[in-house]
Amino acid sequence: MLPGRLARKTYPFLSQLQVTVTSCRSMAEARKRFYRNVGVAGTNDSYEINLDHRKLKTPLGKVLQIPHYGLALAVAHEWTAVQEKIHPSLMHLTGLSFTVTDNPLHSSKWDVVDKMLDYLETDTILYREGSDDFMELLEREWDPLLEWFNTKFNVNLTPCNGICGANIPVEIREAVRRYFLSYDIWAVHGFFYGVEAIKSVVLAIAAAERKISVEKAVYLSRIETEYQASRWGSVEWAHDLEKYDLQSRFSAAMIFIQFNTWNATVKQKSNE
Known part of the structure; x- marks a missing residue:
């Protein structure tokens, strides 16, 4: 311990x-x-x-x-x-x-990426279950991102119904693994923090690639909560606190990734 x-x-x-x-x-x-x-x-x-x-x-x-x-x-x-x-x-x-x-767990970059890949099987946007109008909402909000993800990685990741985990073919895992391994260990830790926060590899990659904003990614990750709140009302202090805490953590993850992938060249002004 x-x-x-x-x-x-x-x-x-x-x-x-x-x-x-x-x-x-x-x-x-x-x-x-x-x-x-x-x-x-x-x-x-x-x-x-x-x-x-x-x-x-x-x-x-x-x-x-x-x-x-x-x-x-x-x-x-x-x-x-x-x-x-x-x-x-x-x-x-x-x-x-x-x-x-x-690095208290002595984890290599491969180890951290391996842990992230486990989230693919339980990715938030792969689970579809609920009333007809809720399913329509999920299709409208989630499907465009899933289509974007499949195009980017040239794969066919599909949603699932019920409580069973999604079937993730080896080629999809390896395509996403190569993507994460292309980053340095600092950025990989940022990705892991973001994936863990919103429980979605797809949303984290989409946000890192600036396909969606941090606020949108957080909304999509907790869309069921937002849907229920729109129908039955919300406990303002509890729901807002949860949302803003999640936005804070996910924002930090995205900032961490961007700072560790952004390179700038400073040119000295000539005195001539």
């Missing part, structure tokens, strides 16, 4: 990777903000976050080194935004960076 400081509020994926964690009571409580200034230092492919004179370290005591300047700035912003207390569970980009750096 991992100690409390390595619980899933620090490492975002530990529960998804089937690791037993300690109870919430043993997790470290929110700490009071202990620093005044936040800065980013580094060059090329290694950037560090400075909290006053201290380098930000991971739960295992490693100095956090981030390969992309944009991501380093985003992580630094999470620490700058802290008002009085540090709540690690709300600092998604920091948590993702800690996970990649410490």
Whole structure:
């Protein structure tokens, strides 16, 4: 069992990777903000976050080194935004960076991708069951994305009815595997965080490819909840909190992917 400081509020994926964690009571409580200034230092492919004179370290005591300047700035912003207390569970980009750096489960990129592929069999948009009008809604909202996915990967992924898992042919798994493996380990962790959040490989890839927005992906992943709420009403604080929490986590995943796949070239202005 991992100690409390390595619980899933620090490492975002530990529960998804089937690791037993300690109870919430043993997790470290929110700490009071202990620093005044936040800065980013580094060059090329290694950037560090400075909290006053201290380098930000991971739960295992490693100095956090981030390969992309944009991501380093985003992580630094999470620490700058802290008002009085540090709540690690709300600092998604920091948590993702800690996970990649410490790699507490010693997972290779292949291991993480393999875990993601398991979500294909239970992908949210593959399950179709309900009343006629609800099924029509699913076809209208989900089918265009499924068609896009099949065209992109040149496969024939089809929806299923009932509680049985979808039949995912080997060629579909391998096509999606090649797609994920084309990214670096940092981006792959971002994908995994996003897939786990909305329980859909198809929606996560569509959002990463900017076929749909984050808000649309989250809506499509919880379309049954939205449908029921439209008919029977909603508990405002509960449904809204769930939706915004999901949007926050999925947004962080997409930002993490984009920062770890975006390359920029800076050209110095000539003095001539």
